[in-house]
Amino acid sequence: xxxxxxxxxxxxxxxxxxxxxxxxxxxxxxxxxxxxxxxxxxxxxxxxxxxxxxxxxxxxxxxxxxxxxxxxxxxxxxxxxxxxxxxxxxxxxxxxxxxxxxxxxxxxxxxxxxxxxxxxxxxxxxxxxxxxxxxxxxxxxxxxxxxxxxxxxxxxxxxxxxxxxxxxxxxxxxxxxxxxxxxxxxxxxxxxxxxxxxxxxxxxxxxxxxxxxxxxxxxxxxxxxxxxxxxxxxxxxxxxxxxxxx
Numbered sequence: 564x565x566x567x568x569x570x571x572x573x574x575x576x577x578x579x580x581x582x583x584x585x586x587x588x589x590x591x592x593x594x595x596x597x598x599x600x601x602x603x604x605x606x607x608x609x610x611x612x613x614x615x616x617x618x619x620x621x622x623x624x625x626x627x628x629x630x631x632x633x634x635x636x637x638x639x640x641x642x643x644x645x646x647x648x649x650x651x652x653x654x655x656x657x658x659x660x661x662x663x664x665x666x667x668x669x670x671x672x673x674x675x676x677x678x679x680x681x682x683x684x685x686x687x688x689x690x691x692x693x694x695x696x697x698x699x700x701x702x703x704x705x706x707x708x709x710x711x712x713x714x715x716x717x718x719x720x721x722x723x724x725x726x727x728x729x730x731x732x733x734x735x736x737x738x739x740x741x742x743x744x745x746x747x748x749x750x751x752x753x754x755x756x757x758x759x760x761x762x763x764x765x766x767x768x769x770x771x772x773x774x775x776x777x778x779x780x781x782x783x784x785x786x787x788x789x790x791x792x793x794x795x796x797x798x799x800x801x802x803x804x805x806x807x808x809x
Contacts, residue, residue: 590729592765598784598791599751600640601743602804604691609748611644611659611709612801620651623796624785627803636805641785642738642750643778644685644800645711646677653800655698655712656684661705667712669698676776679726682714683775685740693748695740695773711800717741717763717774724763731758738782740802741766741774749774750802752784 602609612627614620621627628638646654654677657665671680681697687709688694697716715724717739738752739762749769753762759776766774783793785803 590764592761592768594765596754596757597751597765598754598786598789599749600642600784600786600789602640602748602750603746604687604693604748605746607639607804608806609687609691609802609804611657611711612803613653613657613659613664613799620799621801622798623794624783624801624803625794625796627801628785628794631805635808637808638785639788639804639806640750641783641801641803642740642752643781643783643796643798644802645713646675646778647799651799653711655682655714656701656710657712657800658686658707658710661689661708663703667698667701667703676779677714679715679724681716681719681724682712683716683773684710684712685775685777686710693742693746695742695775711777711802713775713777715759715776717759717776718766718771719773721767721772723760723767727758727760727763729760731760734758735779736782737762737776737779738784739766739774739776741769741771744770744772750784752782 612621615630624641631638648654653665656667672678683697684701685695686707688706689708734756736753737757741749743749781798783796784791785793
């Protein structure tokens with residue numbers, strides 16, 4: 564009888580595991596709830612911005628667009644690119660045109676989403692290869708052209724951050740970036756408030772293995788090709804695609 568009972572318990576556990584596995588596979592996120600943009604950094608011009616030549620922070624997409632217009636450049640896409648401190652400097656590592664402008668933050672505890680470990684770094688090499696990795700795995704080198712640190716990681720080697728809870732009531736507008744299987748970048752911002760688990764799931768179902776959360780309720784996106792033109796903003800780092808005007 565004892566053996567039969569053990570077999571029944573094991574069978575039930577296997578059944579539950581299979582059930583939850585199927586549920587996980589069938590868990591789909593409505594992609595219409597996001598404004599997204601796919602970009603090939605090796606063919607499209609992607610840059611990070613903080614301050615102009617006079618040392619003034621751009622703050623908003625409107626200001627950046629105005630400066631670019633004077634340089635005969637067209638703003639194609641823009642998204643806020645990370646968190647910032649009370650003194651209006653990037654929180655954590657920030658590299659622009661190969662120049663480190665803010666130091667990496669290796670603290671493993673602190674207040675806010677930035678310190679929900681593991682956090683991570685999104686960077687571009689000089690040959691325009693995009694990389695997203697945890698802060699612990701990041702290694703500085705002279706080949707890095709742009710970098711921004713934020714947190715938490717959304718996906719780590721194909722797995723959703725272990726501290727995210729399905730059905731969580733912690734919801735905000737959120738934006739982030741992931742790397743697609745072909746090496747292109749997927750930028751996304753939720754059109755409505757969303758929890759971390761669902762936001763990470765969006766990148767996962769699009770095939771990303773690594774993805775990084777950039778920021779929350781301050782998030783903005785400028786993407787006129789999809790009739791989405793949020794020119795306001797109140798942030799430090801801006802990630803933007805430009806091209807020369809004809």
